[in-house]
Amino acid sequence: MAKVSFTGHLQRHLAIEPLTVNGATLAEVLNEVFQRYPALRTYLLDDQRGLRQHVAIFIDGQQIRDRRHFKDLTPANAEVFVAQALSGG
Template sequence: MATVIFTKNLERHLSCPSQQVSGTTVREALDNAFSDNDQLKSYVLDDQGRLRKHMLIAVDGSTISDRIHLSDSVNEQSEIYILQALSGG
């Protein structure tokens, strides 16, 4: 199973322990990770199910390319990191 890992800064705001989930895409993995945590889901995804602008997801060290459908592939050994994007000026 893939591992979904939330950064410590998210844990300050929401309950989001790392977890093992099944799925072959980021969407499937997140659907399983959020199955019993609607608050976390709405923090990471918008009402259309797209990744919010202030969030980033990396799979096995590479930022995902599909922020809308979350169709990037994952496998049983994948590590899916979810973190807040930083901006500055």
């Protein structure tokens, strides 16, 4: 099971808490996360269902490689961290 946590910026805008979900790939993990927090989908994904430009996801401290299909593996007891960068001037 993967432990998924979120940057404080996302937590300020959505009522989301860290959670533990099943999934062998990031796609499976995200599907479970979106089932629990449907509003999070629009914060993370663009219109083509890929990761938004200013969002980063890390699995065990390593940034994911597949930002479109999320086929990165999530090993047992993986720690997944979702960050949304702040931009602007």
